[in-house]
Amino acid sequence: MEHHNRQSIMRRAFTLIIMTFVLTMPRTGVAQPLVFFDTVNPPFMYEYNGTVTGIYPRLIGEAFSIIGGTPKVAALPWGRLYAELTAGRGCVGGLYYTRERDSRFLLTKAYFHEELLAVFSAESGREARTMEDLAGLRVGLVSNWSYGDLFDEARRRGLFRPEFAGSEEQNLLKVAGGRLDCTIVARASAIWLGERLGITRKLHIGPTLDRRAIHMALPRSIENVHLRDRLNDAIDLLFKANRQDAIAAEEVMR
DSSP: OHHHHHHHHHHHHHHHHHHHHHHHSOOOOOOOOEEEEESEETTTEEEETTEEESHHHHHHHHHHHHTTOOOEEEEEOHHHHHHHHHTTSOEEEEEEOOHHHHHHSEEOOOOEEEEEEEEEEGGGOOOOSSGGGGTTOEEEEETTOOOOHHHHHHHHTTSSEEEEESOHHHHHHHHHTTSSSEEEEEHHHHHHHHHHHTOGGGEEEEEEEEEEEEEEEEOOOHHHHHHHHHHHHHHHHHHHTTHHHHHHHHHHHO
């Protein structure tokens, strides 16, 4: 009962914050951009029964609701959606910050943070506490993904031996089956996928190696600068209402 009351209070507070912002914001039109999300990155963003869902689509949807807009959303494999962003044909709803991306696109403020870590098989008795602990290991990565400047640089200098797959699910199954030494994955994804694949007991989820900021990326244009700035205001309100933690908890338990 106490937990239910606390959730009700938080929802009412969030509604009040949104109403206050909407009533005081400038009455100008809001662009309705096409926003792409990855098809297979649960619980953050994925496609389920033809619907785009997950933590990031929900947060971006609430941010647009605050500023009076409704984006068109679609799910694509990562390589294709990144190509659409690069070509200026749409936005990407959630990606890691890198220096290269910051120079090419308009990035919103960080609206979420992921904890990246190495997952080993439980029977291996191993874990990685620092990046150097990955030296010489077969490390599962997802094709076309950037893991942020820290991991990408370690891969380029040959610290570990990358092996690529189409999804984190495939990499976790390989780790559980002894076909990889470990895989790099976000903590929430490791928990979510481990439970649904029935392999939680076969995995050892290690300590956080890096904490990555998540941003929405927009093609560079004068119109999108205005949209990005308004979304940043909405993101501030989401943090004040603790919506990031609330939505993440709901999605991980879904």
